[in-house]
Amino acid sequence: MNDDAQILIARLLTHQTLRRDDKMVKRALSDDQFRAEIDKRLLECGLKLLDNVYADHVTLALHRNVEPKIFGAKDIWQNNNFGLTRDGVALLVVLWAQIILPKRQRQETHQSIDVDQSDMFDKDNPIPRAEDTSIGISYTTLLADFGDKLGKKTRMDMNLGLLSKLGFIERRGDVILEGPLLDLLMDTDVLKERIINGALADVFKRAPVAAAPRRHVSEAANDEPVDTETPQA
Incomplete structure (x- = not known):
């Protein structure tokens, strides 16, 4: 007989992501007993529920301790399971830095896009949702700033299409959104300092800059494992 834990896991496996305001997701994030049952069942399959307070969705990912058995180890490690090449991974890091870092700053200061300035720093309010704080980046600007470093227009367009298909970005006209x-x-x-002072400095062939992209696909630039949470799919 179906139960709520089974149904929620099946929905996540089917749809890849669910919104945090989904009724069953909200229960999983607030009901310790329900969450423990979900975690137990997922662990038996080498999976875990992945969420953070800055994102509007939740998803499933592999547990770290099973990744080597799935993707190999050391020199045979598959650095991502999305079919992304190094320039695609680097583009993903750039987009994260351009979109997510400013969004998180606005969330941490409780500043929505359309905010009443008098309420901007009201710490009693919950963290604003991503959709209320995420602005996006202009495709034209992205191409002008990073096109030469990331394969020029043809390669960038191909990788943007793949990132959109995978659910990392959405495109609305000239704007690339979270x-x-x-x-x-x-x-x-875990990776922000490593990204700033490591992978991206190598990818862009320039000295590290404090405000440079910081995050995730760091390892692709060095042909090592990517420290992204590995999704279920």
Whole structure:
């Protein structure tokens, strides 16, 4: 007989992501007993529920301890399971830095896009949703700033199409927006300094800059494992 934990896991496996305001997701994030049952069942399959307070969605990812058995180890490690090449991975890092970092700053200061300035720093309010704080980046600007470094227009367009298909970004005219996975599958706290001072400095062949992109696909630039949360799919 079906139960709520089974149904929620099946929905996540089917749809890849669900919104945090979904009724069953809200229960999983607030009901410790329900969450423990979900975690137990997922762990038996080598999976975990992935969420963070800055993202509007949740998803499933592989547990770290099973990744080597799935993707190999050391020199045979498959650095991502999305079919992304190094320039695609680097583009993903750039988009994360351009879209997610400013969004998180606005969320941490409780500043929505259309905010009442008197309420901007009201810490009693919940963290604003991603859709209320995520602005996006102009495709024209992205191409002008990074096109030469990331394969020029043809390669960038191809990789943007793939990132859109995978759910990392959404495109609305000239604007590239955060997709449901962009702020879920990047381990910011662990990798931000490594990205700033490591991978991107190598990718762009320039000295590290404090405000440079910081995050996730760091390893692709060095042909090592990518420290992204590996999704279920």
